Amino acid sequence: MATILAIESSCDETSASICKDGKILSNIIATQAVHEKYGGVVPELASRAHQQNIIPVVVEAILAAKVSKKDIQAVAFTRGPGLLGSLLVGTSFAKGFALALNVPLIEINHMHAHILAHFIDDPKPAFPFLCLTVSGGHTQIILVRDYFDMEIVGETTDDAAGEAFDKTAKILGLPYPGGPLVDKQARIGNPHAFVFPEPQIPGLNFSFSGLKTSILYFVKDHKKLDPDFVQNNLADICASVQYRIVTILLNKLKKAAKQYHISDVAIAGGVSANSGLRDLLTETAVKENWQIYIPAFEYCTDNAAMIAIAGYYKYIHGDFVGQDVSPLARMDF
Ligand code: KG4
Numbered sequence: 001m002a003t004i005l006a007i008e009s010s011c012d013e014t015s016a017s018i019c020k021d022g023k024i025l026s027n028i029i030a031t032q033a034v035h036e037k038y039g040g041v042v043p044e045l046a047s048r049a050h051q052q053n054i055i056p057v058v059v060e061a062i063l064a065a066k067v068s069k070k071d072i073q074a075v076a077f078t079r080g081p082g083l084l085g086s087l088l089v090g091t092s093f094a095k096g097f098a099l100a101l102n103v104p105l106i107e108i109n110h111m112h113a114h115i116l117a118h119f120i121d122d123p124k125p126a127f128p129f130l131c132l133t134v135s136g137g138h139t140q141i142i143l144v145r146d147y148f149d150m151e152i153v154g155e156t157t158d159d160a161a162g163e164a165f166d167k168t169a170k171i172l173g174l175p176y177p178g179g180p181l182v183d184k185q186a187r188i189g190n191p192h193a194f195v196f197p198e199p200q201i202p203g204l205n206f207s208f209s210g211l212k213t214s215i216l217y218f219v220k221d222h223k224k225l226d227p228d229f230v231q232n233n234l235a236d237i238c239a240s241v242q243y244r245i246v247t248i249l250l251n252k253l254k255k256a257a258k259q260y261h262i263s264d265v266a267i268a269g270g271v272s273a274n275s276g277l278r279d280l281l282t283e284t285a286v287k288e289n290w291q292i293y294i295p296a297f298e299y300c301t302d303n304a305a306m307i308a309i310a311g312y313y314k315y316i317h318g319d320f321v322g323q324d325v326s327p328l329a330r331m332d333f
């Protein structure tokens with residue numbers, strides 16, 4: 001029997017979750033609106049917002065789970081990777097809480113947790129499987145052999161897929177974070193209205209910086225002829241860019257599946273909430289005969305439930321850390 005409190009504070013979401021024997025009882029997320037007007041996350045403001053949010057979010061998670069503080073047998077927290085100041089708030093809180101209750105601490109790698117979010121609900125993937133992890137900071141194809149035995153077999157050489165969405169949104173004048181807004185527009189646009197180039201990157205690696213540049217020039221050139229080009233074609237531009245980002249991702253995933261002879265395929269991270277990616281993955285699965293795993297929306301973007309489930313699998317192996325642990329902006333996979 002294990003009741004675990006989990007804390008996530010790696011970027012601009014303060015989140016706490018309670019998990020009992022591998023079952024999520026609560027998952028409270030406070031999103032920080034303070035960054036919107038800056039067009040991106042401001043690290044110092046993020047740390048301050050985490051400091052304000054952390055106690056109310058933890059209290060709400062405990063109340064919503066209908067447990068009491070003394071039921072908690074371990075505290076799991078995101079050690080990295082992420083913004084150091086943000087991680088410091090979650091890590092310090094977790095250490096203080098664990099010390100006060102005299103319970104063990106469990107460190108979690110944020111990127112492992114995005115993948116282990118697939119073990120929250122049924123059906124759960126069978127090992128080994130491939131996971132395309134796509135977030136604001138990462139784009140990776142991971143060969144997952146076991147809960148904590150994972151290998152990066154492909155990754156971006158420059159921008160992440162989420163960044164490609166966010167930068168596109170910025171070029172088009174949409175507010176931050178732009179990914180979900182590009183997605184919303186894309187639903188009513190024609191994905192074949194405009195054609196953006198697919199980069200030719202060897203192996204299983206990705207590159208998105210060329211795409212960003214081509215969108216920039218595409219918009220500039222069209223605006224010379226029609227200053228209202230973006231407003232008049234927003235949905236079609238979003239749909240065409242999204243189509244290219246998604247096909248870049250899925251073409252590499254197909255290549256990886258062939259190379260490793262694996263037909264169990266999952267997606268994870270913030271961009272796995274994208275409707276174009278979810279739809280095209282579903283279509284590809286039928287053609288390629290894949291078993292696919294798409295997380296529930298609430299477990300795609302940053303949340304503490306994924307930290308809790310990862311914590312649970314470490315708890316059953318007694319994999320704890322001491323009070324001398326410190327956060328890591330970069331963390332080995
Ligand atoms: O995993 P996540 O919440 O945070 C990081 O660890 O980075 O991912 C955030 C990223 C942002 O770039 C955001 O724009 C993108 O995920 N995102 C989306 C969608 N929802 C979130 N991108 C495209 N379509 C979406 N529906």
Ligand code: ZN
Nearest residue numbers: 135270301302
């Ligand atoms: Zn994340």
